[in-house]
Amino acid sequence: MSESKFNSSVVPPEHDGASKTGEHRVIRKSEWVPGHHPEPHKRDGTRSGYIEHYLKCVRCGVEVLNKMDFPDECRG
């Protein structure tokens, strides 16, 4: 009985269809990150972590915080 998978796969997708960014097939993801949020005004003192939202290309597997950070080429 392992509960370790609970962290990253518990958040349901907001849309079942991926959107396209250039050559990439992009989905929105959320992940629980232990520790304090890097931006102090977003910290919640009652928690030991925060939810980080990011974007992932389902073809090449690149993960970025901002869709402008995707490389031009999708090597998926």
Ligand SMILES: [Zn+2]
């Ligand atoms: Zn890609």
